[in-house]
Amino acid sequence: MxxxxxxxxxxxxxxxxxxxxxxxxxxxxxxxxxxxxxxxxxxxxxxxxxxxxxxxxxxxxxxxxxxxxxxxxxxxxESEGMDLGDHLVASESFKSTDKSGGWRGAIRVGVDRADITSGNTTVGAGRSAGTSLVPGARVPGIVTPPNRQLTIRDLIAPGQTASSSVEYVKETGFTNNARPVTEGATKPKSDLTFNLFTTPVRTIAHIFKASRQIMDDAPALASYINARGTYGLKYVEETQLLNGNGTGQNLNGILPQATAFAPAFNATGETAIDRVRLALLQVILAEYPASGIVLNPIDWARIELTKDSEGRYIVGNAQSPIGPTLWGLPVVQTQAMAAGEFLTGAFNLGAQIFDRMGVEVLLSTENSDDFEKNMMTLRIEERLALAVYRPEAFVTGDIDTITTAA
Structure with missing residues (x-):
């Protein structure tokens, strides 16, 4: 009809x-x-x-x-009731093939998966067999766990490299004999010494396994895996930039190279705010202007809640639209920084990130036995190096005297 x-x-x-x-x-x-x-x-x-x-x-x-x-x-x-063999024989590829004389070769025929199987897919622990990630109707989106706000990279000067390592020349000594001289007298000689330093490019990477069916049938899930994989990479990157110990394939992070807190004087009734200010002074005395402060969120909350004798907030302002700042510098809150410690310094001058390769997402069906099992492997990786030019431009220590005593 x-x-x-x-x-x-x-x-x-x-x-x-x-x-x-x-x-x-x-x-x-x-x-x-x-x-x-x-x-x-x-x-x-x-x-x-x-x-x-x-x-x-x-x-x-x-x-x-x-x-x-x-x-x-x-x-x-016409296609109702056709199985895979029927589709193969009916395909234009099959019809146009010369099958005389002992034909050998391969033909690829694409068929709607609904014609082959309607089986469900089980993904991960905690999901029972027979439940499907591709139902007839579903509320859009995937409920995600919370992401850590990543900000350390934003403090550090950016750079690019096309090599497997980054070399830089560093001044290691300066004998300054400059002084007033009389007319015609021999001028005093000063000395500069340099040294060549190398920082290697490191790779941060991981892989995911997923079935071909779920990647084809749930494109939103594929995008979600890509996004989570990229976040996982950046999560580790932030920890490496701060805490990498330089051994093996680890970056040589800023904290292990930073100068220990050694105040020029002791403040009366010293508080956490006082210690940060004295650390900034230490950076300035090293001839570098500090550009940021890194704290654990717990320590920053304690500082923001500090009140004077009349119960008024000294630093915090619940209604201020301005981001976290202390002594005129931005405060970066990150759980990559251990509670009870601080880091400050000239991030924009004393260190630099060199990206060898930005975040890359690759997908393959020919890894290991993926082809046999109809699986896919997603590889997400990046390559970068961190150069800390002047360790004295960074100062780290305990955030307050109570933590120090403990």
């Missing part, structure tokens, strides 16, 4: 299309005749011609769409 109705519609449109074509032909003849006779045509005739051409285009498009729809419906009817 549906096929007959569709055929009737195509027939009606075909008749209408023929009528419109005849009308366009007549108008075209009039247009050509008047143009030849007078060298111009009336605005009314131009309007009629434009209208007829528009109707012709619309009718032609509608007929084409209906014919395509009819073809699709015929394909559905």
């Amino acid at each position: 549906a096929d007959n109705a569709l055929a009737d519609k195509i027939g009606e449109l075909g008749t209408s299309l023929a009528s419109i074509k005849e009308q366009v032909g007549n108008l075209g003849a009039d247009f050509t005749a008047k143009l030849a006779a007078t060298g111009e045509t009336s605005a009314e005739l131009k309007t009629k011609v434009d209208k007829a051409l528009t109707e012709l285009g619309e009718a032609t498009t509608r007929v084409s769409e209906l014919e395509k729809r009819a073809a699709r419906e015929r394909d559905v009817v």
Whole structure:
């Protein structure tokens, strides 16, 4: 019944299309005749011609769409009940292959998975067999765990490299003999010494395994895996930038190289805020202007909640739209920093990140036995180096005297 109705519609449109074509032909003849006779045509005739051409285009498009729809419906009817072998034999690849003379080779035929299997997929522990990640209807999106805000990279000067290591020349000694001299006297000689330092490029990477079916049937899940994989990479990167010990494949992070807190003087009734200020002074005395402060969120909350004798907040302001700052510098809160400790310094001058390769996401079906098991391997990785030019430009220590005593 549906096929007959569709055929009737195509027939009606075909008749209408023929009528419109005849009308366009007549108008075209009039247009050509008047143009030849007078060298111009009336605005009314131009309007009629434009209208007829528009109707012709619309009718032609509608007929084409209906014919395509009819073809699709015929394909559905013809493919009902076909198994994989039927699809193979009916494929154009199979039909066009010369099978005489002992044919050998391979043909790839794509078939809608619904024609092959309707089996469900089990993913991960805690998900029972027979439940599907590709239901008929689902609330959009995936409920994600909270992500740590990553900010250490934003403090450090960025850079690029095309090598497996980064070399830089560092001044290691300066004997300054400059002094006032009398006219004609021999000028004093000063000395500079340099040394070549190398920091290697390190790779941070991990892989995920996923079935071919789930990656094809749940594209949102594939995107989610990519996003989580990238976050996992950055999570480790932040820890490495701060705490990497430089052994094995670890970066040589800032904290292991930073200078220990050694205040120029002891403040009366010293608080955590006082200690940070004295650390900033230590950086300044090393001839570097500090550009940021790194604290664990717990320690920053304690500082923000510090009150004066009248119960007024000294640092914190619950209604301030300005981000965390202390002594005029931005405060970075990260759990990559151990509670009870602080780090401050000239992040923009004393260190630099060199990206050898940004975050790269690759997918393969030919890893190990993935082809046999219809699995996919996702590899997510990045390559970078960290150069700490001046360890004295960074100062670290305990955030307060109570922590020190403990």
